[in-house]
Amino acid sequence: MLAESGGYTPLPGEQTLYQSPPRTTLSLQTSHRHPPSESYSQQCKSGVVYLTNRRMIYLPVTPTPAFQSFAVPILNVTDSRVTAPWFGANKWEAIIQPVQGGGIPPQHAELDLVMEFKEGGAFDFASIFERLKERLKQAVDIARESGGDGVEDGTRGVGGVNMNNVHLEDLPAYEESRQHTRVPDPLPSPPMERPTTSGASADGPVVAAPQPISPQRSSAQTSPQQESFQPPSEPPPGYEEVQRNSIVDELERQLRDDPWRDEARR
Incomplete structure (x- = not known):
């Protein structure tokens, strides 16, 4: 997979989507659940990571006989995340599933992968x-639902998907077309009055409930008799007796409070 002029040899239809600065570290090792006798570890202090439409590739700046390159298919990477420590560069962590015959012992079903981007680019890579x-x-799920045969060759991956035909560009933003007139939204219909039944039986006529009349509306809807009302010209019954009693009470009160009456008695 290494090219003579440097870099990697691309697969048919493979495109490079990202390339990191050269001071990117890589740590590949088994989880802590495995005993030390079955552990696997690879370390590299400086290298370049490539992200293509098929896989992730890491090439050390100074290859060694024990470690010359590393590659993993995109869909074999899970639980990926970016961590930002208080001190040091940002890191990208993930769990990978090695492929058969890739140089990693077969007893290791999962490996912990950590890449430290010392010159930046961790968030761009993760995005x-x-x-x-x-x-x-999404392309693999659609292929499986349509009966993919799972064939893997130079251009087909999991589920028989042609990886070269997967659309990788961002979808265009929605823009309102001015060639057609937009139909306005319909106005909400008024709520319907719930009818109430009157009468002893349910088969009786249906009568709508009366609407409450506001004070302004009731004052405006007065009858002609109320508008032509005139006060009576004669006093009400017992009016003269009440007036006479009131005058007598007032005279008695004045006589009680008159100081000259006491002087005349003396």
Whole structure:
């Protein structure tokens, strides 16, 4: 997979979507659940990571006989995330599933992968990776629902998907077309009055409930008799007796309170 002029040899239809700065580290090892006798570990202090539409590739700046390159298919990477420590560069962590015959012992079903971007680029790499993985996973799911045969060759991946035909560009933003007139939204219909039944039986006529009349409306809807009302010209019954009693009470009160009456008695 290594090219003579440097870099990697691309597969048919493979495109490079991201390339990191050269000071990117890689740590590949088994989880802590395995005993030390079955552990697997690879370390590299400086290298370049490539992200393509098919896989993730890491090439060390100074290859060694024990470690010359590393590659993993995109869909074999799970639980990826970016961590930002208080001190040091940002890191990208994930769990990978090695492929058969890839140089990793077969007893290791999962490996912990950590890449440290010392010259930046961790968030850009993570953003492109997540978007790419989502597109590839969606294409594989659609192929499986339509009866994919699962053939894997130079251009087909999991589920018989032609990875070269997967659309990787962002969908265009929605813009309102001015060629057609937009139909206005319909106005909400007024609530319907719930009818109430009157009478002893349910088979009687249906009568709508009366609407409450506001004070302004009731004052405006007065009858002609109320508008032509005139006060009576004669006093009400017992009016003269009440007036006479009131005058007598007032005279008695004045006589009680008159000081000259006491002087005349003396």
